[in-house]
Amino acid sequence: MTEPVKLLIHGASGRMGQALMRLAAEREDCAVVGAVSRKVGQRVVDGVPQFAANELSGVPAFDVAVDFSLAEAFDPILALCAERGAAFVSGTTGLSEAQRAAIAIAAERIPLLSAANFSLGVAVLSELVERAASALPGWDCDIVEAHHNGKKDAPSGTALALGAAAEQGGAQPRYASLRAGDIVGEHLVQFAGQGERIELVHRAINRDIFARGALHAAVRLHGRPAGAYRLRDLL
Template sequence: MQKTKIAVVGASGRMGREVICSILKTDLMELTAALTHELSASLGLDAGLLAQEGPCNVFLQCDYATLQQAEVVVDFALAEGLEQRLAHYQQAKIAAVICTTGLSEQHMAALRHAAEHIPVLYAANTSVGINTLAMLVEQASKIMGLDADIEILEAHHTAKKDAPSGTALMLGEAAARGRGQQLAEVTEVNRNASGAIHKPGSIGFATLRAGDIIGEHTVYLVSGGERLELTHRVSSRSTFAEGALHAAQWLATKEANFYSMTDVLGVDGNSLIP
C-alpha cells in the first residue's frame, strides 16, 4: 500500500510533535516535511528526535518549498500568519487539514476562499468523541428549547492562548443551532461582570486554565428542577493527532472544497463549522 505523504506545519509545538510521533509509528504515512516559524529554536533539529522518537532525517525548517514533496499538510500552527500559509498551500496545490483555533471571521473567509482551489478541511477539534458530543448538544438543545439555560465550561493547560477554546465555541454553535439562534447574538463570556444580569436564552462560556489539562468540555442544559450535563475529556494529545491524520488520509484524495470532520466521519451533522 502506498504511503500518504504528509507535511506538518507548527511542527515544534505540542500538537505538531504529537502528530509527527503518530506518523512515525505507522506504516500508512510518511513524514516529508516539518515546518516551523523562522525564529524557532527548533530549526534544524531532526523531527523524529524532537518528537522523542528515533531520527527520521526530516529536519525542521521554515522553507515552504518543501511542501512540494507532500500530498497533504496538517497545520497546527497559530492563527497569526494563516492567510500567508494558505497561499503557500495553494501554490503547492496541496490538500490542507487546518486545526488552528482562535480564528476570526476573516480567517474563516480565507479558508473558504482557499477551498475554491485546494481541498481544505477545518477542524477546531479532530476527536471523534467531541464531534459526536456536538451532535448530541444540538439535539438536546433543540429538544429542551429556550426554557433551558445553557452554560459551557472548558478547561485546558496554562499555555493555551485562546479563550473560550475553539472547541467550546463549536459546541456553542451546535447549541445555538439546535434552538434556531445565532451564537454571536446570545454569547455571554463574563458572568462575573459588575451588574451583569442573566439574559434568558443566552449561552454562557466559562474558562479554566490550569496545569497540564489537555482538554475538558462540559455543556450544561438546565431547566426547572433538572440538569443535563454532557462532558468530553481527553487524556492524551494522541487523540487529536490520530484524528487529524485520519482526516489527512481522507482528504488527500478529495477535490477542492471546504470540508469538516462530519464529512470524514460520514455523518450528517448539519455542518459543525461556524
C-alpha cells in the same frame, strides 16, 4: 499496496506537532516528507527534512499539510496549499474573521478541514449538543471549558464550535473558561430547565487523541473534491 499519503507537518516543534510526528511514523498509510517549525536546529531528524517557517517555498511535494501552529503563522501555509493544490488540515485556533474568510475562499480550490478539536468523541458530542438544544427549547445552555495554563485563546475553539452546534439547535449558549495546571482539555455543555438539567461532558486524557484524529482526517481528505469538510464527514 496503496502509496502512503505524503504529509507536511506545520508547527512540528509544538506539543501537537511532536505527537503528529511520532504517531505518523507508526502508520503505513501516511509518510511525513517535511516538518516546518519557527526555527530549525538539525536539518534532518529521524529521516525527515526540517524547514524554518520562512522557508516554506522550499518544502518538497506533499499531498496534505497538517497544521497545528499559531494564528500568525496560518496565512502562509494555507496559501501554499492553495498554490500547490494540496489538501489542508488545520487545528490552529484563535483565527481572525479575515483568516476564516480566506479558508472559505481556499475551499473553492482545495479540500480542507479546519477544526478546533480532532477528537472523534468531540465530533459525536457536537451532534448530541445540537440534538439536545433542538429538543429542549427555552432551556439555559452553558459551556464550561478547562485547559492548561499556557493556552492563550478563551473560550477555546472547541467551546465555540460546541456553542455553534447549540445555536444550530436554537439555544443561546454562555461560556466560562478555566486555565490551570496541565489540563489537556475538558468541555461541559449543560442544559438546565425547571427542576432538571442535562450535562454532556468530554475529557481528553492526552493529546494523542487529537493527533490520531488529525492523521485520520488527513488520510481520508486526500483525493477528495475541493470543499470545506467537517471531521464527522470523514469518520
